[in-house]
Amino acid sequence: AVGVGEIMKSSEQEQECNDDISFYVGKTLSSDKKVLALNKLWIPMPGYNFPKTGKRNLKFQYIWLLHVGKGNHQVLGKLVFEKFDNWKKALGVKGFFKTHEATEYHKTCQYKYDTFFAVKNNQVESVEVQVNNNLKKEIQENRNRIIPIIKTVLFCGKRGIALRGHRDEGMIDIEDDKMHNDGHFRQLLRFRVDAGDKDLENHLMTCAKNGMYTSWRIQNEILTTCNILILQHLVKNINAAKSFTILSDETSDISKKEQLTLCIRYVNSGKKKLREDFLQFVEVKNMSGKALADTILQNLQSLGIETKYIVGQGYDGAAAMSGMFNGTQSHIRKKYPMALY
Known part of the structure; x- marks a missing residue:
């Protein structure tokens, strides 16, 4: 006996490999099923009895001519919406096959057929891939524009060079080498162009006024991003050490x-x-020993540093920091006894 599951499986397999082209009409097909439908065409046996009219048994071979079994009883069109069985008018210069072959919709279908298999066989790239490649190209071009600017900011930052001058705004004239001071940053960009940086030169020559990526806001964004990346690297190394000492000092800025x-x-x-x-500067409002201790611990924890690994403290001799009973070091030792001062 054959189980219901086997019957359903057999039916599904039959549908997957159906060679009747009308079976796929009105259905959404995956790429693989399209290949199956287009490749597994129905080929009649030599003795197949084609529908015919009249007394002459004429048969013709066209690569795009299919006989639809399932739709034979339907009122279709001539090769599209109606059935075609007027074989006397099939061939010849004005025959229906020649006329149909010259129609725009047939040419369109043939073009789509050829393009589909060209994409499938990796002979040409699909529209999605071409759009994706164009997007990748645009992303890379934008990176090439911003990289010289980032490198210039890093160059100044590593050497403690001030970026901005008196007039660090507006368009950058790469050919302007006047003596007025518009800042190290902008002068270094001109220097890069003069040294042969074509990506930067192209960017400065073609960018819009609001798309230069050289303003003080962009400079600060680059510096902030660098700060985040450096802190992440330091925190990773500090936690990996599993023991560390806090070094801190209170002072006033300018x-x-x-x-x-x-x-x-x-x-x-x-x-x-x-x-x-060095991790960072922390602004403080309350200068008491407890407030300073809380500020230090809160900032360490906010950076992701595991404070359970504190084994030492190092401050100056100010009472607020070093006091034995109410200084910063004593409040930290209450929470972390191993944090010797």
């Missing part, structure tokens, strides 16, 4: 704002090297 300089001393486990790395 605008009279009170701030903490926050540094970490640790052993780089990869290079086996003792390091002291």
Whole structure:
């Protein structure tokens, strides 16, 4: 006995391999099923009895001519919407086959057929791939435009060179080498162009006024991004060491704002090297020992540093920091007894 499951499976397989082209009319087909439908065409046996009219049994061979079994009883068109069985008018210069072959819709179908298989056989790229490639090209061109600008910001940052001058705004005239000061950053961009940076030259020559990527806002965004990446790298190394010492000092900046300089001393486990790395400046409002301790711990935790690994503290001799009973070091030791001062 044959099970219901086997019957359904057999039916599905029959549908998958159906060679009657009318079976696929009005259906959405995957790429593989289109290949199956177009390749597995119905080929009649030599003795097949074609529908015919009249007394002459004429048969013709056209690569695009198919006989539809399923639709034979339907009122279709002449090769499209109606059936065609007027064989006397099939051939000749004005025959229906020649006329049909010259129609635009037939040529369109033939073109789509050829293009589909060309894409399938990797002879040409699909529209999706071409659009994707154009997008990749545009992305790469934009990267080529911004990379010289980023490198110039990094060059200044690594050497402590101020970026902006008196007039760090507006378009950059790459041929303007006047003595007026428009900042190290803009002068370095001109220097790169003069040294042969074609990507930067093309960008500065063709970009819109609001698309130069050289404004102070863009410079600050680049610096902020660099700060995030550097901190992520440092935090990873500090946590990997599994022990570190806090180094901090309170001071006032040029605008009279009170701030903490926050540094970490640790052993780089990869290079086996003792390091002291600056993390950041932290503005403080309350200068009491407890407030400073809370500020230090909160900032370490916000950076992702695991404070359970604190084994030491290093500050100056100010009472707010070093006080035995109410200083910053004593409040941190209450939470982390291993954090010796």
